[in-house]
Amino acid sequence: MNEFDDDRLRDLAPLIAFDAVDEVERARILREVSAADDAARRAFEAELAAARETLARFSDATATDPPPPLRGRILAALDEEAREDGAASVRQGARRHPRLRSAVVAAAAAVVLGVGGVIGYAVANRSEAPTPTQAEQVFAAPDVRTTTGAVAGGEATVTYSPSAGEGVLVMNDVPPPAPGSIYQMWLIGPDGPRLAGTMSDADVAPSTTAVITDMGGATAVAFTVGSAATPDKMVSDPVAQLPLR
Structure with a gap:
């Protein structure tokens, strides 16, 4: 598994944490995690744990299932990130795009928790002012x-x-x-x-x-x-x- 696959796998962790995918998609993601190397699995588990900690901070919010069209847009955004990262490897030596990644994670959180800008801001700005959990x-x-x-x-x-x-x-x-x-x-x-x-x-x-x-x-x-x-x-x-x- 290459660097971009590792990053994309890590980016899928919040979707699992917030139950933003159906059972078929969840099973597919977990199969990818099982097949990944140790470093990729640890990165996925760290992101999953961090997302659940964020969820716990807003546990008084009511969770809802994301509508399928929005779930599709979230997954499509991750595909777009993977393509952009692939192009960036030629231009910039495999630089990631934290802005897009943060937007995807924030979208998943905002939809599932239904608290919009509050949770979206908390997750999206983790890369701007990182405080390790x-x-x-x-x-x-x-x-x-x-x-x-x-x-x-x-x-x-x-x-x-x-x-x-x-x-x-x-x-x-x-x-x-x-x-x-x-x-x-x-x-x-x-x-x-x-x-x-x-x-x-x-x-x-x-x-x-x-x-x-x-x-x-x-x-x-x-x-x-x-x-x-x-x-x-x-x-x-x-x-x-x-x-x-």
Whole structure:
């Protein structure tokens, strides 16, 4: 996969984060991610996590499905960017076009969240006044590492930095827990497990991202199914455990 394909793949991450594509398009994008090299996958996951962090900041907005014509315009804009980047490689040594990319991402965010200029400005101006999110800092760390495993029929990947003590969880195709139940994420260390977070059925999407903090000393990330009534209690054996090396 060349540089322009890597960039285009990264630009598709917000469409996944904001559920701005249908299931067929989503599956195609995730197949491209699976077939990409490690650097491209990490770039995609970093962008996906950053987009979800932006979404979380505006969680009180009501999400709506983007109309198909607009979805098509967003994807067409990405195709235009790929063509422009290809031409730019001859003229300028493979320079990207952040203005167009930002406009595409802003369009996706504005449509899905329905808050127009507010969210559009927040996303589009990230390249003009970059303030790295926690997720971006993790992926940029010199000691970044990745561990992947199966969880409840889907896949979970934790990308983490031992020096920063933080990580990013990306779950794909993990089904939501049953109503009244939750997924619990535990950091396993020498002093036993400690709760890192919980997810209800409303929190789990086809692609779900979360930032993990205070990972110092942890040797594994474990997932259990617990009760929403007692979210801080481990009441079952882990359904999956990912080693942290």
